[in-house]
Amino acid sequence: MKTGTEEKRAFITLPALDAINNIRHAFTTRQNGLGARNSGIKSPDGWNAVAEAFGITPDRLVTVNQVHGEAIVTVDERNYADMRTAQADGLITKVRGIAIGIETADCVPVLLIDPVTPAVGAVHAGWRSTVQKIVQKAVRRMQDEFGSDPSRMIAAFGPAIGPECYEVDEPVMGPVQQNFPFWSDVALSRGKGKWGLDLIELNRRELLRAGLAEKNVHSLGMCTSCRKDLFYSFRVEGRTGRMLSAVMIKAG
C-alpha cells in the first residue's frame, strides 16, 4: 500500500495494480472532504478530483444507483451518461477512458481487472449482494461479454469493515450459512447469536471459486471502522460520506 508523503492524501493505490501499465485505479479516503455528504445522502458526490487524476472529464467517471442487489451493468460509449440512475451493484466495461466506480462506507468494494483484453469491473459487495454471489457473477459476465480469462484476472479489495468490527446476527448469518458451505471459516461466533463476519475473506474465496489465482487477489487490508481517521464508516458514524473505488483502462 502507498499512502504517499502528504498527510492529507485523498487517494490510496495498491502497488500490485499500479504495476499494470494500461490501468488506472484509486481508492479515495475522507481526506480533503472527498465524498462528504453534508448536503444530504441523496445528492451524488462530485468525484471530479478522481476524474482529474485519471485525466478524464467528470462525466466519464461512472457510478450507479447501488441497491444491494445482484444486477451488473455493462458500460459503453452509448449508455455511460445515463448510469447514475441505473439500479445495479456492479459495473463492467472494456471502453478505454471510461472509469467505473463503486461508493462504499463499510461494504466491500471489489475491483476486477483483465489486463489482456483489456476490461475492468467494479463491484459493491455488501452482505446482501455477497449472498447473491455478485463477485462470481461479475467475473462470469466479463468472461461471457469480453472473453476475459479468470485465471489471468487481477482483483483488489478496497477499504471495508474488518471481521473484528463487523458484528452480525441471525438475519445476516442465516443467508450466509445457506449460501456458503464454508461459512464457519469466515465467521467467528461471539455467542448469543452474534458473529464476527469476514466479508472480504468470503468474497476472496468466491473469486478463487470463479477461477482467479490466489496470487492475483489483493487487498488494501484496512478496516473502515478502525481507521476513522482515513475512512468513512457507516456503522460508526451513521449518515456519513462515501469512499469511491474506481478503475479505468487508460485511453492512450
Ligand SMILES: [Zn+2]
Ligand atoms: Zn476494524
